[in-house]
Amino acid sequence: xxxxxxxxxxxxxxxxxxxxxxxxxxxxxxxxxxxxxxxxxxxxxxxxxxxxxxxxxxxxxxxxxxxxxxxxxxxxxxxxxxxxxxxxxxxxxxxxxxxxxxxxxxxxxxxxxxxxxxxxxxxxxxxxxxxxxxxxxxxxxxxxxxxxxxxxxxxxx
Amino acid sequence: xxxxxxxxxxxxxxxxxxxxxxxxxxxxxxxxxxxxxxxxxxxxxxxxxxxxxxxxxxxxxxxxxxxxxxxxxxxxxxxxxxxxxxxxxxxxxxxxxxxxxxxxxxxxxxxxxxxxxxxxxxxxxxxxxxxxxxxxxxxxxxxxxxxxxxxxxxxxx
DNA sequence: AAGCATTCGTCAACCAGGTTGTCTTTGTCA
DNA sequence: TGACAAAGACAACCTGGTTGACGAATGCTT
Numbered sequence: 001x002x003x004x005x006x007x008x009x010x011x012x013x014x015x016x017x018x019x020x021x022x023x024x025x026x027x028x029x030x031x032x033x034x035x036x037x038x039x040x041x042x043x044x045x046x047x048x049x050x051x052x053x054x055x056x057x058x059x060x061x062x063x064x065x066x067x068x069x070x071x072x073x074x075x076x077x078x079x080x081x082x083x084x085x086x087x088x089x090x091x092x093x094x095x096x097x098x099x100x101x102x103x104x105x106x107x108x109x110x111x112x113x114x115x116x117x118x119x120x121x122x123x124x125x126x127x128x129x130x131x132x133x134x135x136x137x138x139x140x141x142x143x144x145x146x147x148x149x150x151x152x153x154x155x156x157x
Numbered sequence: 158x159x160x161x162x163x164x165x166x167x168x169x170x171x172x173x174x175x176x177x178x179x180x181x182x183x184x185x186x187x188x189x190x191x192x193x194x195x196x197x198x199x200x201x202x203x204x205x206x207x208x209x210x211x212x213x214x215x216x217x218x219x220x221x222x223x224x225x226x227x228x229x230x231x232x233x234x235x236x237x238x239x240x241x242x243x244x245x246x247x248x249x250x251x252x253x254x255x256x257x258x259x260x261x262x263x264x265x266x267x268x269x270x271x272x273x274x275x276x277x278x279x280x281x282x283x284x285x286x287x288x289x290x291x292x293x294x295x296x297x298x299x300x301x302x303x304x305x306x307x308x309x310x311x312x313x314x
Numbered sequence: 315a316a317g318c319a320t321t322c323g324t325c326a327a328c329c330a331g332g333t334t335g336t337c338t339t340t341g342t343c344a
Numbered sequence: 345t346g347a348c349a350a351a352g353a354c355a356a357c358c359t360g361g362t363t364g365a366c367g368a369a370t371g372c373t374t
Contacts, residue, residue, distance in 0.1 A: 004286070004289065005266065005269065005270060005273070006177070006181075006266070006268070006269025006270040006271070006272055006273035006274075007198070007202070007265070007266060007269040008289075009177065009269075009273055009276075009289060010174060010177045010178055010181075010269065011199075012289065012292040012293060012296050013170050013171075013173045013174035013177065013292070014170075014174045015292075015296035016170045016292055016295055016296050017167060017170035017171045017174060019295070019296060020163070020166065020167045020170065021167055024163075024167075037330075037331095039330080039331070041164070042168075045164065053351075053352090054351075054352065055350075055351055055352080063331085063332070063333090064332080064333065064334085065350095065351075065352075066332085066333080066334085066352090066353085066354090067331065067332050067333075069352070069353075070330090070331070070332080071331080074330090074331095089340075089341070089350095089351080090339080090340060090341085090351095091339065091340045091341070091350070091351040091352065092340095092350095092351065092352085093351085093352070108164070109162065109163070109164060111163070112162065112163025112164040112166075112167065113162060113163040114163070115163055116162070116163035116166055117163075119166075119295055122294060122295065123291055123294060123295070127291055128291075129161070130287070130291075131288055131291045131292070132161065132165075132166060132169065134280055134284055134285075134287075134288045135169040135170070135172075135173055135288070136169060137279060137280060138173055138176070138276055138279065138280065139169050139172035139173050139176060194359075194360090196359080196360065196361095210322075210323090211322075211323065211324095212321075212322060212323080220360085220361070220362090221361080221362065221363085222321095222322075222323075222324095223323090223324080223325090223361085223362080223363085224360065224361050224362075226323070226324075227359090227360075227361080228360080231359090231360095246321095246322085246369075246370075247322095247368080247369055247370085248321070248322040248323070248368070248369050248370070249321095249322065249323085249369095250322080250323070315374105316373100316374090317372100317373090317374090318371100318372085318373085318374105319370100319371085319372080319373100320369105320370080320371075320372090321368105321369085321370075321371095322367105322368085322369080322370095323366100323367095323368090323369105324365100324366080324367090325364105325365085325366080326363105326364090326365090326366105327362100327363085327364090328361105328362075328363080328364105329360105329361080329362070329363105330359100330360095330361085330362100331358105331359090331360100331361105332357105332358080332359080332360105333356100333357075333358070333359100334355105334356090334357085334358105335354105335355090335356090335357105336353100336354085336355085337352100337353080337354080337355105338351100338352090338353085338354105339350100339351085339352085339353105340349100340350085340351080340352100341348100341349085341350075341351095342347100342348085342349080342350095343346105343347090343348090343349100344345105344346095344347090344348105
């Protein structure tokens, strides 16, 4: 039993991610956010955590500023984000979550946590915590750095 | 300490997958397969496991037959796969790995296993095995079904 | 044997989320 | 003041998918 090849491990990680994210997107659609995409969640988390322009957002998500600008355009389109001119730097276009954007974040976090709770039931709290700890040890050097002060304070309940 | 929100868990899974796959692609490039993409690995695993035409490949990878056909075209382009007319069904185009394709699979499996070995060093064999077991319990119902008789017999050493 | 439904592959158009490269505008600093 | 760095925008392109429409081959039923 058990996979135990490196390639299988990759498939497990990807599968876990997909299971989780697919469900969140599906649920978000059912709860009034039919146009939310996975990438939006992450971008908005980074914005909430302090990325207030395209270049900075790109840095935090480890993508180019052009890619970040496209994502921002999509978010503005959908009404999750607005841009305002920076009073201090005429080059900058500051971005902010709208009320609608904040509502999406609250709902998204709630769904993520519901899925996590189901996983906790399946594995037991200890085992899930252990799994997260070990994953953190493996992934500590990930380039995706969305978690900065600001996010945690938001509350995910 | 520790993340412990559902969204953080998603990021961990994605981060782990990316770390692993990025390294494999980078190493494959260094070892003579500069044109190998992550999707190729999975498609070729499915082919090796018995998917011998575009429609079947699509089913196993949980994508449309059109997407599978594009992947096959890319693999043929790169010399990893060849197609032959089916003797029994004139509609079918059978696909097979070439020698070059088999070489890629061997090298890819070896690299995956090297990374896994490094993770094992970092976590300890027990902890990594435990992590894989728990992930398997969470992901058992993944739609990606690449593992069928045929692959395991190939040997990944 | 005929007729119909299914399956296989393919074409075309499109989308999401990225990339590189080039450019203008604006800011900073020596 | 002049050189350089940084922000945003534009264009072209790539990968890996999607839908929809289709003809040709096959299989199933009557």
